[in-house]
Amino acid sequence: MKVTISDIAKAANVAKSTVSKVLNDSPKISQETKHRVREIMKQMNYTPSSIATQLARQSSYNIGLLVDMSKESEFLNQFFYNIIGGIESVIVSLKYELTISNVQHSNPEGHFLNRLVLSKRVDGIIANNSVLTEDLSAELVRLQFPFISIGELAGSAGWVDFDNELGGRMLTSHLLEQGYSAVAFIGGEEKEKIFTHRCNGYMQALHQSGFTVHKEWIVNCKANEHEGYQAALKLLQGENPPDSIVCMSNYAAFGVLQAAKELGIHVPSQLGVAAFDEYPLSRYTTPPLTSLNIDTFKLGVASGHLLMDRILYPDNPPRHVLLEPELIQRESTRRNS
Structure with missing residues (x-):
């Protein structure tokens, strides 16, 4: 037998109009009453018939x-x-x-x-x-x-x-906590919002820890294996190479690991590598990648x-x-x- 608004009102000891107002999230009903009525709805397995309102507008x-x-x-x-x-x-x-x-x-x-x-x-x-x-x-x-x-x-x-900005702070702060002091950022198109947020978080973490942001260590490129590899080769063979890298994706990080291996740079003792995204490579690389899991x-x-x-x-x-x-x-x- 189908549970009705009347059944809910009786169980909650409130008027039917109160139940209707709870369904419509009326500001006139206290949060305590809303919580109590909604809990009773859950217990009685009450599903609003997409609440008559939807029927009126011919819900699909x-x-x-x-x-x-x-x-x-x-x-x-x-x-x-x-x-x-x-x-x-x-x-x-x-x-x-x-x-x-x-x-x-x-x-x-x-x-x-x-x-x-x-x-x-x-x-x-x-x-x-x-x-x-x-x-x-x-x-x-x-x-x-x-x-x-x-x-x-x-x-x-x-x-x-x-929260991509938070993610940038988390990865960079982790590298600094591990004793790295020269952190670079590889990957991402300059005008992409996702790059902007992630890179802002990276820069915030450096500033908060008293480190200088080196613009030459922020490399914009497609966040794939090939361009990650090319960017890392250039950075790691430069006059002022970083000792750690935050990567825009684990694909870019895979390219960074390849470059480090080719140059004879040991990860993690000489170079720390961390990446956004857990899927699909992070646990399978050599060595396995520190990464952010985005569920x-x-x-x-x-x-x-x-x-x-x-x-x-x-x-x-x-x-x-x-x-x-x-x-x-x-x-x-x-x-x-």
Whole structure:
């Protein structure tokens, strides 16, 4: 037998109108009452029939996850499937399904705005900020359509991301704690937000510890094996070589390790190497890499929660969530253990 609002009101010893206000997150209801009523909802396994409000607006009970199929990196990696799992873990309990759809920037008729949004085939959208341009974001805001960006996005949009600035501080501080004193940074395009945040964290850690930031030790390049290798060769053979390197990715770090081996530089006694991203190489390199674990399942969970909040409580302001990465220490920096 289906649990109703009346059942919840009776169990909580409140009026039905109070339960309705809790469902709509009314500021007139105290946090204590909201918590008590929501706990009873969980205990009684009460699912708002996407709360009558949604029925009134003909809910599709579908969430769209946008992917740019022209970029293999968007969908042919573990991160993508971890994000899917995280989103699914949130929306399934609310009777929603996930639809994965190609953004199709180049096809106006097949574009997701026409296929999904204007046709009301989905109730909300989640997409990486490489897909959701600022113009598309502005249009979705104008249409008052719920959406969440995975990755920081300018404007009045909700987004979730890992704290890349904190990550830069964590990796650099770790190297300094291990006794390194000349830390370089390799990888990342100069105008990319993710590079800016990570490099800012790197510079903050150096400043906070009283070290000078050497601009020649910050090398912008694609964060891949080849360019990491080339950048490391140049730095390590220069007049003023660093004794440690923070890498934009573990692919770039793999190139750095190759360069060090070729030059006869021992890691970690002569050179410390640390990298963003745990997947896919960090534990398998020689020596294994110290890296930051960026849990993309958590990224999916957080984006799912944010989107459902936007759908169920459209009057609430958009939220921005920064998740904390985890430092995993391995042999590539272990000098003081």
